Amino acid sequence: MMQSARLAASIAAVVAGSAFATSAAADDINVYSARHYDSDDRLYEAFTDETGIDVNVLEGGSDQLIERIQREGVASPADVMITVDAGRLWRAEDEGIFQSVESDKLNERVPDSMRHPDGLWFGFSQRARAIFYNREEVDPGEINRYEDLADDRFEGDICIRSSNNIYNQSLLASMIAEHGEDDAEQWAQGIVDNMARDPEGGDTDQLLGVASGECNLAVANHYYYVRLLKSDDDADREAARKVGIIFPNQDDRGTHVNVGGAGVVENAPNRDNAVRFLEFLASDTAQHIFASGNNEFPVVDGIHKDPVLESWGNFKKDDVNVSVLGENNPEAVRIFDRVGWR
Amino acid sequence: MSHAVGRGLPALFHRLRYRRMPGISPWALMLFAIALLVALPVIVVFSHILFPAGDVWQHLASTVLPGYLINTFWMVLGVGTGTLIIGTGTAWLVVMCRFPGKRIFEWALLLPLAVPTYVIAYAYTDFLQVAGPLQSLLRELTGWEYGDYYFPNVRSLGGAATLITLVLYPYVYLLARASFLEQSVCVLDVGRTLGRGPWHLFASVAVPLSRPALVGGVSLVLMETLNEFGAVQFFGVDTFTTGIYRTWFGLGEQVAAAQLAACLLAFVIVLVLLERWSRGKRRYFHTTNRYQQLPEYRLGGWRAGAALLACLLPVLVGFVLPAGILLSLAVDHGDALFGARFIGLTANSLGLSASAAVIAVGMALLLSYGVRIHNTPFARISSRVASMGYAIPGSVVAVGILIPFAWLDNTLNVWLNEHYGRVVGLIFSGSAFILIYAYVARFLAVSFNAVEASLGKVTPSMDAAARTLGQTAGGTLRRIHTPMMRSSLLAAGILVFVDAMKELPATIILRPFNFDTLAVRAHSLASDERLAEASTSSLAIVVAGIIPVILLSLAMRRSRPGSRVGKDEDLG
Numbered sequence: 001m002m003q004s005a006r007l008a009a010s011i012a013a014v015v016a017g018s019a020f021a022t023s024a025a026a027d028d029i030n031v032y033s034a035r036h037y038d039s040d041d042r043l044y045e046a047f048t049d050e051t052g053i054d055v056n057v058l059e060g061g062s063d064q065l066i067e068r069i070q071r072e073g074v075a076s077p078a079d080v081m082i083t084v085d086a087g088r089l090w091r092a093e094d095e096g097i098f099q100s101v102e103s104d105k106l107n108e109r110v111p112d113s114m115r116h117p118d119g120l121w122f123g124f125s126q127r128a129r130a131i132f133y134n135r136e137e138v139d140p141g142e143i144n145r146y147e148d149l150a151d152d153r154f155e156g157d158i159c160i161r162s163s164n165n166i167y168n169q170s171l172l173a174s175m176i177a178e179h180g181e182d183d184a185e186q187w188a189q190g191i192v193d194n195m196a197r198d199p200e201g202g203d204t205d206q207l208l209g210v211a212s213g214e215c216n217l218a219v220a221n222h223y224y225y226v227r228l229l230k231s232d233d234d235a236d237r238e239a240a241r242k243v244g245i246i247f248p249n250q251d252d253r254g255t256h257v258n259v260g261g262a263g264v265v266e267n268a269p270n271r272d273n274a275v276r277f278l279e280f281l282a283s284d285t286a287q288h289i290f291a292s293g294n295n296e297f298p299v300v301d302g303i304h305k306d307p308v309l310e311s312w313g314n315f316k317k318d319d320v321n322v323s324v325l326g327e328n329n330p331e332a333v334r335i336f337d338r339v340g341w342r
Numbered sequence: 343m344s345h346a347v348g349r350g351l352p353a354l355f356h357r358l359r360y361r362r363m364p365g366i367s368p369w370a371l372m373l374f375a376i377a378l379l380v381a382l383p384v385i386v387v388f389s390h391i392l393f394p395a396g397d398v399w400q401h402l403a404s405t406v407l408p409g410y411l412i413n414t415f416w417m418v419l420g421v422g423t424g425t426l427i428i429g430t431g432t433a434w435l436v437v438m439c440r441f442p443g444k445r446i447f448e449w450a451l452l453l454p455l456a457v458p459t460y461v462i463a464y465a466y467t468d469f470l471q472v473a474g475p476l477q478s479l480l481r482e483l484t485g486w487e488y489g490d491y492y493f494p495n496v497r498s499l500g501g502a503a504t505l506i507t508l509v510l511y512p513y514v515y516l517l518a519r520a521s522f523l524e525q526s527v528c529v530l531d532v533g534r535t536l537g538r539g540p541w542h543l544f545a546s547v548a549v550p551l552s553r554p555a556l557v558g559g560v561s562l563v564l565m566e567t568l569n570e571f572g573a574v575q576f577f578g579v580d581t582f583t584t585g586i587y588r589t590w591f592g593l594g595e596q597v598a599a600a601q602l603a604a605c606l607l608a609f610v611i612v613l614v615l616l617e618r619w620s621r622g623k624r625r626y627f628h629t630t631n632r633y634q635q636l637p638e639y640r641l642g643g644w645r646a647g648a649a650l651l652a653c654l655l656p657v658l659v660g661f662v663l664p665a666g667i668l669l670s671l672a673v674d675h676g677d678a679l680f681g682a683r684f685i686g687l688t689a690n691s692l693g694l695s696a697s698a699a700v701i702a703v704g705m706a707l708l709l710s711y712g713v714r715i716h717n718t719p720f721a722r723i724s725s726r727v728a729s730m731g732y733a734i735p736g737s738v739v740a741v742g743i744l745i746p747f748a749w750l751d752n753t754l755n756v757w758l759n760e761h762y763g764r765v766v767g768l769i770f771s772g773s774a775f776i777l778i779y780a781y782v783a784r785f786l787a788v789s790f791n792a793v794e795a796s797l798g799k800v801t802p803s804m805d806a807a808a809r810t811l812g813q814t815a816g817g818t819l820r821r822i823h824t825p826m827m828r829s830s831l832l833a834a835g836i837l838v839f840v841d842a843m844k845e846l847p848a849t850i851i852l853r854p855f856n857f858d859t860l861a862v863r864a865h866s867l868a869s870d871e872r873l874a875e876a877s878t879s880s881l882a883i884v885v886a887g888i889i890p891v892i893l894l895s896l897a898m899r900r901s902r903p904g905s906r907v908g909k910d911e912d913l914g
Binding site for chain 2 (some may be wrong): 060075239252
């Protein structure tokens, strides 16, 4: 008993010691990231190769990371915070986590609509929330807008995931911005009435639902579809071939896109390195890794896109302000609760 | 002899034990200190109750709250009943009956413990969904289309309750088996001479005598069910816990979320109190430590077959099948980063879990012994409060820990900066310390229940004898109780260890830089909808959990008082 206690104590000491050792050195940069793609590692390595600055990473959910930075306060080691959604960027901004950055490089490369006016955060990649259809059952000409999904003729046709998911919350937030709360609620009610099944699973599951015939239409982020198309699993590729993609609302406000972005944290101990890191994220190298790693759309023009993305050509994107999506988020959740979209 | 209803003899010892020392006993102080330390996150969360939450309650009550309550109710009922039946039944079979494969099932029945709920959810979803291999095969063989046939949906309340039952019943099994092993042959013999058959003996003697252990096991299961997040979230089943997350992060209503957590906890407290109250004045001591080899019922024919099947099914469905699914996924489409990185992840997981296990068992021992020798209402409440962390969702506990320690770090750094012009960074909240603290705060209940049930079986006459012979309270604990309870202490440690290996929400929020565990890796891949790649880490968690589980079972068998290992082997 005593021996095992001593053993455990020394294990604890080693664990704790190694944790202290990795916390923060002077020529490092500490990144809190809500992204967790394996391609991110290449991103960090490329930055270290280019600048000699080591990158320490803490991955987690956006909300938890925001909470943690807030609690850590002035002593927080966080230099940069990366999130994957407009709603979260806004929340981080709203909680006062970011500081403003003035960088000619960033201002020149990142389009106006993709960054905060005061440089609190910058968008580095885009994902489209598209409509998917079963190629055998649906004529893609029948459906042009998100609004169509709530139409009676699609009763029992739609697969869409739970409203706990931020992508759906942001989509409804954009509907609120366009149509106001009452009409947005009616739209959400229409979707619930048209659901083929209770919401379950993630975006990939909705696509597989369309492929297997459970539903004819689905809403999902575009890169899940690309991932299925490129999967090394035959069954996945077979399923993806049965599914087609529609970029809705091309004749009016454009397809709802979400932005993944980053900002320099208010109390960043390594501010200069942090700014260099953001500038690096806007570089051709980084944008290419962003685009190829998770099949997202780069924000900088002229980056060589993935062949699949290239084949879709240019489509019109809804350029509603990111803060509007953030501000509408709690109301969107309440609407979901009211219409019974679980 | 041991007895369930003891009034005469213990009353005598009562006077011996409760002779009050003048002044404050150091045990009482220690009890209070541990309870306060462990309950800190709970208290922090609860302080939110004092703030007004606005109209959000009205919104919740008129929309989603009834659904949360109904789902949670069915979940608790289903999982509670299921685990009680499977756990107690299989434990009785392997302890008291003799049938083919018994020696294997003794430890194999524990294996599902190594499978986290979210992992079994991933595995079965992949296997059973409409687009999965089983249904695809079915369609291929029969030529049916989707919709032509009925197939139960695993992503449902029933599916979640079933899967959770399958991986949590070992808690009940473990404690029930330990309790059956510790039972005295004399009581069973008395039952037999009074003409009771095996079924009756089980129902009217063994189960009532093991009540503290069974209750301990089931209450662990229920608390785990109440705060279960990974699987229910993945399945889209709205329970109280998913509601707390949604209220906190979706609606942005932190106060209301904390109040919901408080409701959940109040529910648990009422359950615990009800059980205590229904026990009344009954106590469950064993008054002798003379044990003989337990007599076994030899089963033959269809009975042996039924026993075999009853033990085989839970292992098959709760462990072999999901592990097989994960293995085939891992081989075909596993994690591309498998290799050196995994050694680091595994070392992190093991180191953290082992540290948490040792500390949690030590604290549980001190707490339950403190209550034993200093049995005041205050002491009892302190020990209960200390084990409440288990019933609160992991990420709520995590935030409750982060708030005070981040404050401490900030204060320390500001002070150092003023006086010495230097900062030391986040010593507490930025290191593995806070993670181990979180594990202990969350899992103390696990070790406490096991240790308390075991300590409750040591008759107070042991204490009295030891103290009469000049041992101090601490000496009695060290020389008498700890050796007697060795198997239960080990069981408690392994339970915490395995729980910590599987822990996810608190680990994600509280871990230091560049510090990932197997659970974190599995989760980040799964949350990115890469289940196939997540299978490698999931499998590693399971494998790393199996070894201690098997060790545990071996140690438990050797530890039956009076049993000789050699004799055991002969029976094998």
